[in-house]
Amino acid sequence: MVFFCIFIMIDNTDAQVRKRTTSTSSRNKKDTKKAKEPSTPIYDRINADLLFGNLGFFNGLFISSKASVGYNLTKRISAGGGMRLFYNQYSFQGPDPSLLDLGGFVYGRGKITNEIYIQAEYAFMKYAKDPDGFPVRRRFEDVSINFPLVGLGYMSGGDKWKFGIQLMYNTNEEARDLQGNVIEYWFGASYNF
Secondary structure, eight states: OHHHHHHHHHHHHHHHHSOOOOOHHHHHHHHHHHHHSOSSOGGGSEEEEEEEEEEEOTTEEEEEEEEEEEEESSSSEEEEEEEEEEEEEEOOSSSOOEEEEEEEEEEEEEESSSSEEEEEEEEEEEEOOOOTTOOSSOOSSOEEEEEEEEEEEEEEESSSEEEEEEEEEEOOHHHHHHHTOSEEEEEEEEEOO
16 A cells, blocks of 8 residues: 555646646647747848959959849849949050949849859949040940840859859940950859859
8 A cells, every 4th residue: 555655646747747738729829929030030031242353464454343232022022232343454555544433233143053143234434534545445435334244153152152153144345345345244143052
């Protein structure tokens, strides 16, 4: 009888110490509350790109860069804007002239896969006039041109930072003449791609 009472008391004491399991309906209520909360914070939807390209070392130095900030509308579509800079230094007899072309752009991007994407841009560029006595592009005043670009890119890498290449086709003939290229190529890094 003593062993029987000890056995019952131990079992009763153990039952009071154990956690109580929740019912399925209360678990489902908790799951629906979690589903209604936003899955990603707004700062995780912001992406940034820093790209360099269009290098040239013959008869001078040619280099360009563009930086952009965008917002991931969905997992595959993003939109944003940024700045473009083209630096050209020509090599001539005597002092070498240099030109700095500045502008901005807006873009829309759609991912085909997790690495490959298509991008459309609309650029607002201001091309500098030629320095006095050096008719490089035969421009004697600043020229502003707005034009669209379309292209394809590839980005690969870790979770937050990705690195890759982008090719953009310049659709404006006058802008192609001033920049000296039909296809712009860019290498660089993207955060939160």
